[in-house]
Amino acid sequence: MSKGSFGLRDIALSHLRRRKTRTLILAMGLLVGTVTVTAVSATTQGLKTDINRKMDEFGANIVITPDSADLLLSYGGVVVSGVSSQVEELKEGDAAAIRTIRRKENINLIAPKLLGLADIEGRKGTIMGVRFPDELDIRRWWDWRGQPPGSPEEALLGSQVARALGKDVGDSVQVGGFPLRVAAVLEPTGTTDDSLVYIDLALAQTVLERPGKVSLIEVSAWCSDCPVETIVLEIQEKLPHARVNAIKQAVASKLSTLEVVSRFALGLSLVVLLVGGLMVMITMLSSIAERTREIGVFRAIGFRREHIMQIILTEAFTISLASGVIGFAAGTLLATLVAGRIAESPVPIAWDPVLALQVIGLALAMGLVGGLYPAWRAARLDPVTALRAL
Amino acid sequence: MSFFRSYHKGPVRENVGEAQEPPPHPVLPPTQRGQSSTPLPYSPSPSPESGPGGEVTRPYISLQQVTKVYPGPDGGVLALNNVSLDIERGEFVAIVGPSGSGKSTLLTVLGAMSPPSSGRVIIDGLDLYHLPPEQLADFRRQRMGFVFQQQHLIPYLTALENVLLPLALSRSDQKTARAIDALGVVGLEHRAGHLPGQLSGGEQGRVAIARAIVNEPLIILADEPTGNLDAAARESIFQLLCSLSEKGRTILLVTHSAEAASAANRRISLQDGRVAG
Ligand SMILES: Nc1ncnc2c1ncn2[C@@H]1O[C@H](COP(=O)(O)OP(=O)(O)OP(=O)(O)O)[C@@H](O)[C@H]1O
Numbered sequence: 062m063s064k065g066s067f068g069l070r071d072i073a074l075s076h077l078r079r080r081k082t083r084t085l086i087l088a089m090g091l092l093v094g095t096v097t098v099t100a101v102s103a104t105t106q107g108l109k110t111d112i113n114r115k116m117d118e119f120g121a122n123i124v125i126t127p128d129s130a131d132l133l134l135s136y137g138g139v140v141v142s143g144v145s146s147q148v149e150e151l152k153e154g155d156a157a158a159i160r161t162i163r164r165k166e167n168i169n170l171i172a173p174k175l176l177g178l179a180d181i182e183g184r185k186g187t188i189m190g191v192r193f194p195d196e197l198d199i200r201r202w203w204d205w206r207g208q209p210p211g212s213p214e215e216a217l218l219g220s221q222v223a224r225a226l227g228k229d230v231g232d233s234v235q236v237g238g239f240p241l242r243v244a245a246v247l248e249p250t251g252t253t254d255d256s257l258v259y260i261d262l263a264l265a266q267t268v269l270e271r272p273g274k275v276s277l278i279e280v281s282a283w284c285s286d287c288p289v290e291t292i293v294l295e296i297q298e299k300l301p302h303a304r305v306n307a308i309k310q311a312v313a314s315k316l317s318t319l320e321v322v323s324r325f326a327l328g329l330s331l332v333v334l335l336v337g338g339l340m341v342m343i344t345m346l347s348s349i350a351e352r353t354r355e356i357g358v359f360r361a362i363g364f365r366r367e368h369i370m371q372i373i374l375t376e377a378f379t380i381s382l383a384s385g386v387i388g389f390a391a392g393t394l395l396a397t398l399v400a401g402r403i404a405e406s407p408v409p410i411a412w413d414p415v416l417a418l419q420v421i422g423l424a425l426a427m428g429l430v431g432g433l434y435p436a437w438r439a440a441r442l443d444p445v446t447a448l449r450a451l
Numbered sequence: 452m453s454f455f456r457s458y459h460k461g462p463v464r465e466n467v468g469e470a471q472e473p474p475p476h477p478v479l480p481p482t483q484r485g486q487s488s489t490p491l492p493y494s495p496s497p498s499p500e501s502g503p504g505g506e507v508t509r510p511y512i513s514l515q516q517v518t519k520v521y522p523g524p525d526g527g528v529l530a531l532n533n534v535s536l537d538i539e540r541g542e543f544v545a546i547v548g549p550s551g552s553g554k555s556t557l558l559t560v561l562g563a564m565s566p567p568s569s570g571r572v573i574i575d576g577l578d579l580y581h582l583p584p585e586q587l588a589d590f591r592r593q594r595m596g597f598v599f600q601q602q603h604l605i606p607y608l609t610a611l612e613n614v615l616l617p618l619a620l621s622r623s624d625q626k627t628a629r630a631i632d633a634l635g636v637v638g639l640e641h642r643a644g645h646l647p648g649q650l651s652g653g654e655q656g657r658v659a660i661a662r663a664i665v666n667e668p669l670i671i672l673a674d675e676p677t678g679n680l681d682a683a684a685r686e687s688i689f690q691l692l693c694s695l696s697e698k699g700r701t702i703l704l705v706t707h708s709a710e711a712a713s714a715a716n717r718r719i720s721l722q723d724g725r726v727a728g
């Protein structure tokens with residue numbers, strides 16, 4: 062209370078200050094709701110951004126193959142043609158040309174590869190020439206034993222090939238007459254990757270006697286702000302002799318899983334919100350008799366109904382605003398912890414001003430509805446009846 | 452600084468002025484009393500008692516056939532039964548009667564707090580219960596000081612803040628000084644910062660009295676304010692009420708004490724909701 066200016070606000074604040082337990086229970090009810098809604102909302106938003114980012118960064122979403130249809134070879138669900146045919150092959154230069162499209166900033170990784178049959182330890186086997194760092198980036202889900210190959214004299218074996226050859230990390234393997242060191246062996250993937258021998262792209266071109274040629278090019282493009290079809294079209298313009306396809310199923314299915322999860326989380330937070338709202342209601346109703354008597358005193362002293370509403374509104378507004386702000390801050394911090402755990406890597410959680418407004422608005426709505434109804438009822442009574450409540 | 456600095460001696464009885472003119476105030480006009488609300492409207496219907504020259508002679512407070520029934524089973528409780536009374540400005544009236552005779556009910560009906568079931572209550576020309584509820588509230592705040600039988604202090608406000616309540620709507624910067632003065636009158640300025648729960652029953656009663664007089668009301672309605680007090684404290688409260696009445700305040704005091712009843716200049720005795728003399 063400031064000197065000489067005792068007013069309705071001081072009455073409201075004194076009530077909150079000197080009825081600490083009641084104030085705390087009220088704040089708890091509001092906090093339960095606001096923290097949960099904030100945390101759930103911020104977590105799903107964070108995870109969505111994170112998944113989008115990871116999907117864009119890693120994993121190909123565009124595959125480029127030669128535009129011919131003889132001697133089909135299926136690789137990883139993608140039909141690769143012309144393994145032995147000379148018509149319309151892709152060249153290494155095509156990979157470089159992709160970097161010249163208009164939306165070149167959207168191109169993240171380019172992984173050209175050459176596929177073919179070669180002599181491996183005296184038997185026929187399939188080899189895949191790749192640029193190792195890019196290939197390992199694009200095959201982010203790969204696990205392996207050993208170290209990733211660092212020089213053209215090193216190879217990476219699929220798990221099945223390694224078993225068939227009886228080779229392990231550190232052994233030497235003959236590919237097309239070249240002695241290579243096995244730098245790493247892939248853990249089983251359950252795909253054709255398991256039966257391939259990965260070697261340096263240039264070496265593969267020499268072994269297969271197809272200098273400068275590639276069988277297919279995998280591209281990973283950022284596309285959070287543009288449809289992937291746009292990039293596909295631009296690449297197609299640069300490479301009219303090639304077939305350019307977008308892989309969309311993977312993206313769509315991952316996003317739909319997240320949709321289900323976030324709907325569940327929304328439902329859960331609505332339930333918690335209801336519980337918080339009930340807590341607020343019960344607290345308000347449990348003190349209704351006491352409040353009615355106090356309102357009777359105010360009325361008897363000559364406060365108008367509007368003055369009483371002003372007291373109640375100040376109380377509800379103060380506690381709701383505080384709970385909303387604290388709930389939003391705590392919920393966002395909680396989301397940072399939780400989202401990091403779920404994603405198993407730090408997920409950036411943004412301080413979302415729109416969410417802040419929504420959460421504070423929610424707290425205000427809960428507090429005002431809970432506080433106004435009892436006050437409105439009590440203020441309608443004549444003072445003597447109100448004073449006799451209970 | 453004295454709590455009574457703004458009081459001045461005035462005639463005990465006064466006639467109310469002409470209809471168009473504001474009634475003369477024996478104390479400060481509303482503006483000086485720091486009220487933020489608009490002045491009350493006056494509805495001085497031409498009265499049969501109008502004397503020559505437009506002079507109106509009518510009682511300050513007038514109850515006309517007031518009946519109060521509290522609703523309940525068996526037709527409810529008849530707390531006031533056809534009570535008619537006139538009280539003049541500056542009178543000090545003691546209301547006595549057995550428990551349940553309707554003393555508190557009479558006080559709340561007079562105090563603009565509880566409408567009668569039938570009959571009229573007229574104060575200074577105003578037919579009270581024809582006022583809209585919000586103007587009735589303004590009337591209580593500006594004109595009335597009420598001491599409840601059960602004190603009714605607000606438990607989460609200190610003694611000083613409780614006394615400040617009737618001033619809470621005023622914009623005066625003298626509020627705290629006035630409230631401390633009022634606490635001083637009942638000898639409690641040293642307990643200003645204590646909550647009601649930290650005060651004795653008698654001290655709470657004295658805080659309630661301070662709250663009733665802080666606004667310098669024209670009418671003071673006190674419902675057994677001395678119930679919990681020792682002889683000395685009781686005596687000082689009577690002194691206070693007497694001096695207020697000498698300064699033109701109208702006092703209605705419910706009491707069971709014979710000495711108090713004899714200190715008053717009039718006694719109204721209630722019996723089963725009727726005036727028994
Ligand atoms: N709110 C109420 N509802 C029903 N009956 C009531 C109510 N208030 C008072 N009464 C009844 O009205 C009658 C008069 O009550 P009132 O409080 O005016 O008596 P009183 O003279 O002040 O008594 P006391 O000396 O005990 O305070 C009593 O019979 C009482 O039971």
Ligand SMILES: [Mg+2]
Pocket residue numbers: 554555556600674
């Ligand atoms: Mg009584």
